[in-house]
Amino acid sequence: MRDETIGGSRETSTPCWTREQAAGIKRSDATVAPIVYPPEQETDDDVHIWDTWLLRNRDGSIAEIDGYRVIFSLSASKELLPGKRHDVATIRYFYSEDGKTWTCGGPVFDGDAFGSRQWAGSALYDDDGTVYVYYTAAGYRDEAELSYQQRIAVGAGGAVTTDADGLSVDGPWSHEILLEPDGEFYEREEQSRGMIYTFRDPWFFEDPATGETCLLFEANTPVSESDNPYDCDAVHEEFNGSVGLAVSTTGDPTDWELQEPLLESVATNQELERPHMIVRDGSYYLFVSSHKHTFAPGLEGHDALYGFVADSLRGEFEPLNGSGLVATNPASAPFQTYSWLAYPHSEELLVSSFFNYYDLRGLSLDDVAGLPPVEQQRRFGGTLAPTLRIELDGAETRILGALEHGHLP
Structure with a gap:
């Protein structure tokens, strides 16, 4: 397939989100999602929360254990x-x-995880009841200065138990680094020339058509200054985000x-x-996101x-709604929510996110930091946002409305 990039084109086996497609974002x-206001009750009184994911079964359905969801x-x-x-993120x-009150x-982990902090991932409740928590190991344990090295890791061997007092997710956990960038398909940190380096966000997925067991993740495509098959200029080639794939053959x-x-x-988006x-x-x-x-x-x-x-896992992905845009914040509140997660519910999609920065009144995020x-x-906000309801019709989507903060049916 052809990748229409600045200054020319290339032949590639990987589908591309092109500049021409992204130029249609509007x-x-x-x-556009409804305006979000602070909830009467936040998800938790002591901690801010942001990137969130559900405990799911191997087939992708939401796990339910003795009437509880996690x-x-x-x-x-x-x-x-x-x-x-x-800099201190803990899962x-x-x-x-x-699905309303959490x-x-x-x-989840007692200081035994990889990294100086842990970033987003996914969680599998396997057929035998074993819990696998996939996460991004950011930096290294006990490092004197924060680094931004990213590796894909797992805490395996957990279990869910319930009693009259509620539910518990416990170890012992066996931690393992699963994947690191290879420098060929996926950029290593030392290769990066862009504003942000990424190799993170593992997402467990089992293909219902083939049974193939997969991990999706966020990464960057290596683009060499001396050997650039993308035929785009130096400014744009630094924007090189990709969606990676790993497979478990067993x-x-x-x-x-x-x-x-x-x-x-490449030449469209970095992240x-x-x-x-x-x-x-x-x-x-x-x-x-x-x-x-x-x-x-x-x-x-x-x-x-x-x-x-x-039409398949490795098919020719085309952007929804022509440009790829599915759900965004109003122009008057451009940063009110972020880190969306879509999952099927009846005939609709439900989309969770977290309540981010609000009441900015024209301030940028750089302004907020000052x-x-x-x-x-x-x-x-630092709490779960209202859950969006989205209609999905082929390659078209439409926001139908929103549920309450943190309502995940």
């Missing part, structure tokens, strides 16, 4: 300035019987081999965060959920 009634969230103390939360779990069970949730990416966005897949009526829907500032120069994107559809600490705290 807010519309179908893609979510995992990145978390940090509310006493910390919001902009510093990524906590929460459980609920009604009880915090505490940190079905073992801890045994993975890197394969070619599912989607690239395709938290990739995840839904299969409906034989079509494969790939979703990512991305920021306004990670689009290459000359493109006007938004902080938003973007989506693509193909505000007094109390004002930075006041403008950060």
